Amino acid sequence: MKRIFRLVVASGMLLSGSCNNYYDIDKDPITYGQTYFKPVINTDKAVYKPGEKITFTAAISDNNLSVAYTYLGEMIKEEPLSQLSWTWTPPTTDFRGYMVYLFKTGDTTKKPLYSIAVDISSDWRKFPRYGFVSNYDRLDQQAIQRNVETLNRFHINGIQFYDWQMDQHKPLAGSVSSPADSWLDLIGRTNYKSTVDGYIQAAHDKGMKAMFYNLLYGALSNAASDGVSEQWYLFKDNQHQEKDRHPLNAPFRSNIYLVDPGNSAWQTYINKRHQDVFAVYNFDGYHIDQLGDRGKLYDYTGKEVKLEQRYGSFIAASKKAFPGKYHVMNAVNQYGQESGIASSAVDFLYAEVWDPNKSYDELVKIIQDNDRFGNYNKNTVLAAYMNYAKSNQAGFVNEPGVLLTNAVIFANGGAHLEMGEHYLTNEYFANNNLQLKGTTKEKLIQYYDFMVAYQNVLRDGGTAAVFSVTGTNALTISNGKARSGSITSYGRHFANRDVIHLINFKDANTMEWRDTNGTQQEPSRIDGLQIKLDVTRTVKRVWLASPDMQGGVAIPLTKAQTGNKLTIDLPGLKYWDMVVIEY
Template sequence: MGKIISKNKFTIFLIVLLVLNFSCDNNESQELEVEESITPEMYSETLGLLKDKAKYAPGEEVSFHVDEVRENTIIRYKFLGEVLAEESLSATTWNWTPPIEDFRGYMVELVDIANEDVLGTIAVDVSSNWTKFPRYGFLSSFGNISSENQNEVLNNLKDFHVNGLQYYDWHAKHHIPLPLDANGSPESTWVDLFNREIKFETVNNYINAGHELNMASMFYNLIFGAWHPENGDGFSNEWLAFKDQYHKNSDKHDLGDLGSILVTNPSNQDWQKYIFNKTEDVYSNLNFDGWHLDQLGNRGLLYDYNGYLMDLETGFENFLNNLKTHFPEKKIVLNAVDQYGQDNILKTPVDFAYTEVWSRIQYSDLVQVILENREMSNNQLNTVLAAYMNYDASEGSFNTPSVLLTDAVIFAFGGSHLELGEHMLSREYFPFNNLYMQDDLKNSLKEYYDFMVAYENLLRDGGDFVIPDVSSKSISLNNWPPITGNASVVGKKIDNKTVIQLLNFDGTNTLSWRDNNKIQTKPNAFAGFDLSIAVDHSVSKVWFASPDFKGGASKEVEYIQNDNTIQITVPYLEYWSMIVLEQ
């Protein structure tokens, strides 16, 4: 394998990859005997395997359910390709207690032992802290919603292992998120800034029902916003940010006919005291697990009330540090809009990295954001990307290939994707739900989230990216970043394992992940093709898994080692496949 990339050299890593992106086998590309593509596998779960929660604490029992018991079916529990236990499927419900170790992902497979056919798979995440491996979803409607409908939403998200929820636009005013009556009790209803009705009971029920499923709840609010302050609010204009030095022109975020959000100075200690007290009102009445803070990106030159030039990024840092001191038990995360302020943000006690992606338009740009966040946090925090798919489309369905390929890239580099709530997300205004998921996307996406969870200890739990030396006589390869027409190779070393990931761009027609015009095409699928991998050690085991193949179930692969080369036959590649070499 290639040289290990040091923690603080990700930029050099990307430059080297750009220079060497043909280093796999493209220097002999004219001699390739390219494998003909095949009809993609059409895998479907047959027994309706489900579990009861989004994640589990160490020592907590997992409850499973299937629609029927089928003869000759066994339950196989695995950790990173290793079988931990097997038992016969003898009832439609059963329990399993995973090993006590914290922060581990497992794969549970239902297998017909007569022919080793995989009938169903599901992942299990055992983590005491959900922000170690954040899988973030959202809620955006809090009106008169029945408990049955709320439970339906949450159970669907639970099946995707969503372990944290952002409550988008649940509040009344940015500077008074939870309105109280004259007696200091929460109002029963209020309206958000777009005049949608919000019911306290709905918000409260969502929080409590989510906790039953081990799903955390984070309330959304700006770090520096005031919405229509009135006499009696206790708000002071001296807390605002200004476009001039004479506090005549305050900074505003215009919402057209609805008015404007006034931008406050996050460094102002009186503003912090005020909004922390309003946040205390939230926590005293609603059992939120933390605050999802938002910003508005680079606002240009700003001044405080006294005419001094503001440093907004330093203001974020000061605010977050003081917020954590004030609410030490609550989680906090701040959106780095297009990475604005992220270096300062990740110096504070935020619990994971969050980036809303705008100007980064290529698949390789998404990876660069993840690597930047990794370096800025000293490899301590995982990343959630708010990356809105098919953004310019206003009707119809999401384009399945663009969503799956984007998720494959994000997940392969250890990130996760904010995209699932009451619907799939396509705009920064979360209630927008004009696009729908077709059944093939729904089914495939569950396999992708299972895969991310089952193999989280390879994908999201440390390790060092490497530049691999991989070649094939059958398909076109190049090291990351991607090239249309090739499968792109990503290498990583973690513990005693070398991980080789193949991200397939053979057959695709754009490298723009957002796919605004829904033109992305499915990659060509390949089966049973050769792969040669250079190694610098002896190998004891090789195994394969793909979210596109048999539900992500792992499969041991025969190999031949000749000196410093491993030769294998890869079972399958459509969007994303993973090969693991163990010493």
């Protein structure tokens, strides 16, 4: 939340309540607008425990279909469908992703028609896929259910409840014995308990976790009357004359004043406030936010405070107070990540990305740094706001920019916080100026299916590697570095396989991942692609999967190996191909 609230209140879309025209439908006769998309296949949950039965539904009239269940390109089972709602109990192995697809019965090629991924994981922290909600107006259950169903189709397994609370220092409105039915949030919106409760229950019904959001050190102007001591604050001077504050103009109700998160009295105070939250709301954990590097700061006694070194004790105190709750903390532009957050009790790593981390390479570096900071035991979610400048006004998200950035993040083992009631393009999560076209929703779903189906080779161990990949037909391949006008390769090495990702920057007009003005170009598909690389063992099998091809279903590839030289023929490259070499 570093830049916090570059508000665009002039737009009628920004702070609206539930959308009355959800399907972008005009008058009779009904016509579906540009934002409409209805997935063909759905599952009843976002994630399943080992041994749990999965229920699928397909919105299609064809009654001559079969279903195939696959794991990393290998067929597990196939069977004809007698109806368009069916169940499957997958193998009991924990932490696996599967690709499930439909094909025409009798088609010997088993050409995929529709596909969906399934995540079998007993613990969401292994493969976090974070989403959000940000509007707590008086929503009916149908609106809540619709939003959560959308997140379910993206396999979101954890939801951040952004700005759900009343005051930062006193998040619960009312009391434990008499919680308020409604309250004003920081910007003056009316939030409703029924909506917060409704979202929590709907999330739990889909197997998702619900995380309440709050700063770790925020106090509003009324904090003294709520028991916040003057001696807990952070100051810009060593004479405790000027409190550090984050200035907020109207319609915000108050500036945010910063207290020392390492102060034990503050920790006791805010943990009691959070205890009240957990007593009233069935949240699963705490999403901890910060404001980034604040410069030189002092405590009340005049002692200089190294803010990033105070985060670890705050997290430890919160985890001690709530050992059964999940904890995630935002490292704003990595501030505090290495010095205390990553090694603390947080359950996965989360970073909000700002300048000067502009390039695709810098996104990769953040993910790889986090792997190291977390001792290779914690995966990363990036809050990386796309089309940031464009989000000042109403419009549509630029599809090529989003798909290229997701390809880079996913190929390197990260996840992207972007899906909520709307697509996220701003640090003020309620900003919904930019919408997803239906065609973009469809492609994004394919990318999330891909991330889930192949999570065991994307973000489940292995070692990042740079392979020396060359291309034919005068194609330039840049290994490990994203370069305009070329194909970029990223690699991961496992004991019995190597994974090579190819991302198409051949037509890219910017190498800044944010695509802030929404002008990134769609890449032209490259056909007849052949790659060569050195290997040290005999290759048993090579296969390809791409979110841009055959619904992400694996495709066997032809190969030729002469000694240590391996040549592979690919069917084509649009945005992102993943090539898996098995030994």
